[in-house]
Amino acid sequence: MLSQSTFPTVLRQLLRTHQAFLSYAARHVHPLDLTLPQYDVIITLGNTPGMQPKKLGEETLITKGTLTGVVSRLEDKGLVERLASKKDGRSQIIRLTEAGQAIYERTFPEHLVFINRLFDDYTPEEVSRLEADLVRLHRAVVTARGDDVEEPAHEFQE
Amino acid sequence: MLSQSTFPTVLRQLLRTHQAFLSYAARHVHPLDLTLPQYDVIITLGNTPGMQPKKLGEETLITKGTLTGVVSRLEDKGLVERLASKKDGRSQIIRLTEAGQAIYERTFPEHLVFINRLFDDYTPEEVSRLEADLVRLHRAVVTARGDDVEEPAHEFQE
DNA sequence: AAGTAATTGTTCTAATTAGAATTATATAAT
DNA sequence: ATTATATAATTCTAATTAGAACAATTACTT
Numbered sequence: 001m002l003s004q005s006t007f008p009t010v011l012r013q014l015l016r017t018h019q020a021f022l023s024y025a026a027r028h029v030h031p032l033d034l035t036l037p038q039y040d041v042i043i044t045l046g047n048t049p050g051m052q053p054k055k056l057g058e059e060t061l062i063t064k065g066t067l068t069g070v071v072s073r074l075e076d077k078g079l080v081e082r083l084a085s086k087k088d089g090r091s092q093i094i095r096l097t098e099a100g101q102a103i104y105e106r107t108f109p110e111h112l113v114f115i116n117r118l119f120d121d122y123t124p125e126e127v128s129r130l131e132a133d134l135v136r137l138h139r140a141v142v143t144a145r146g147d148d149v150e151e152p153a154h155e156f157q158e
Numbered sequence: 159m160l161s162q163s164t165f166p167t168v169l170r171q172l173l174r175t176h177q178a179f180l181s182y183a184a185r186h187v188h189p190l191d192l193t194l195p196q197y198d199v200i201i202t203l204g205n206t207p208g209m210q211p212k213k214l215g216e217e218t219l220i221t222k223g224t225l226t227g228v229v230s231r232l233e234d235k236g237l238v239e240r241l242a243s244k245k246d247g248r249s250q251i252i253r254l255t256e257a258g259q260a261i262y263e264r265t266f267p268e269h270l271v272f273i274n275r276l277f278d279d280y281t282p283e284e285v286s287r288l289e290a291d292l293v294r295l296h297r298a299v300v301t302a303r304g305d306d307v308e309e310p311a312h313e314f315q316e
Numbered sequence: 317a318a319g320t321a322a323t324t325g326t327t328c329t330a331a332t333t334a335g336a337a338t339t340a341t342a343t344a345a346t
Numbered sequence: 347a348t349t350a351t352a353t354a355a356t357t358c359t360a361a362t363t364a365g366a367a368c369a370a371t372t373a374c375t376t
Contacts, residue, residue, distance in 0.1 A: 007201065007270070007273070008273060008277070010277075010286075010289035013292040013293055014292055015176065015219055017172065017292045021169060021172065021295075023303070023364085024299050027303070035330090035331065036332095053355065054354065061173055061177055062332085062333090063333070063334060063335085064355065064356085065333080065334070065336090065358090066332060069331080070331085088341075088342075088353095089340075090340065090341045090355065091341090091353090092355075115165070119168075120298075122298075127168050130291050130295065133287075133291060134168065134171040134172055134175045135175075137175050137288065140276045140277070140279065141178040141179050144182060144275055145181070184334085193362075210324085211324080211325065212324070220362090221363070221364060223325090223327080223328090223365075224361095224362060224363055225325090226325070226326055227362075246324080246371075246372070247324090247371050247372075248325065248372070319376090320375075321372100321374070321375090322374085323370100323372070324369100324371075325368100325370085325371105326367105326369080327368075327369095328365100328368095329365090329366090330363100330364100331363080332361105332364105333363090334359105334362105335358100335359090336357105336358085337357085338355100338358095339355085339357095340353100340355085340356100341352100341353080341355105342352080342353075342354095343351080343352070344349100344350080345348100346347105346349080
């Protein structure tokens with residue numbers, strides 16, 4: 001078996017599953033005239049007093065350069081608003097407007113039903129195990145990423 | 159904890175792990191002056207006589223509209239070439255040029271080492287189980303999506 | 317054979333993406 | 347305090363992304 005010369009199928013399957021899930025979730029979100037990242041921001045802000053872009057990006061896995069644009073489009077739609085922080089001149093609070101909160105309350109319960117349908121045939125233990133396995137792989141990736149510094153760059157200090 | 163009102167953490171973890179893996183893989187690919195999708199095309203075409211864009215897209219999970227651009231950029235770099243099919247006027251064959259094949263041969267072995275490092279702490283059984291669990295979830299998504307039976311049970315090994 | 321339907325690939329668009337450079341502000345060090 | 351460093355968010359760029367519309371070609375139906 002020449003599995004040594006092929007790309008690990010487990011990783012290909014990770015990509016495939018990820019992609020399939022996104023296209024599934026989009027079915028529920030696109031009819032709301034929202035993109036997936038936009039809806040992700042809304043459900044992350046739902047039932048919160050708002051949060052800084054930095055934290056919002058960490059929660060949604062959207063990098064900051066991207067987040068600026070996503071939030072701006074939601075602002076244009078009147079679904080979120082940016083408030084300047086008084087404590088920190090660099091910082092903001094992003095929160096849902098009333099219209100944004102209304103969308104959240106109206107759609108999120110059914111979104112959860114829609115998503116959880118995927119696990120109809122799973123026992124809670126099976127879901128937990130899958131999650132634990134994904135956490136383990138994630139940890140392996142982060143570890144490898146941190147350990148894999150070919151050029152430590154210790155010699156060149158500015 | 160109001161876990162009923164929160165997004166399933168197993169899916170969030172799927173997205174997180176996927177993202178971490180891509181950024182890890184990019185470390186090895188970007189120094190080659192290639193994007194991840196571009197490199198994916200190259201390793202998919204490696205050691206093959208070439209293939210149609212349709213199949214190439216299925217293998218790499220790149221949708222056709224995107225694939226046109228990815229292939230064009232690789233063509234500009236002289237790494238792949240498009241050949242018109244004589245049997246089917248709509249169709250093409252995309253294959254590596256000599257330069258593309260050279261990059262493949264020079265980099266893919268070390269790329270595999272780089273990637274397989276993620277599973278250093280896994281037993282083969284653990285990898286198989288994770289893959290099977292991902293296949294199961296993928297199947298659940300496709301089933302829920304409802305557009306089943308587009309792909310015959312031809313799940314060949316890559 | 318003629319007309320209809322399906323397939324292949326390109327083009328077009330709006331949005332996302334990561335990464336780098338930039339601006340503005342805050343914190344730390346001396 | 348003054349300088350240096352770190353952080354927060356925006357801006358900029360090239361590429362990818364999905365989806366829709368399109369042109370060209372092939373396959374099917376009658």
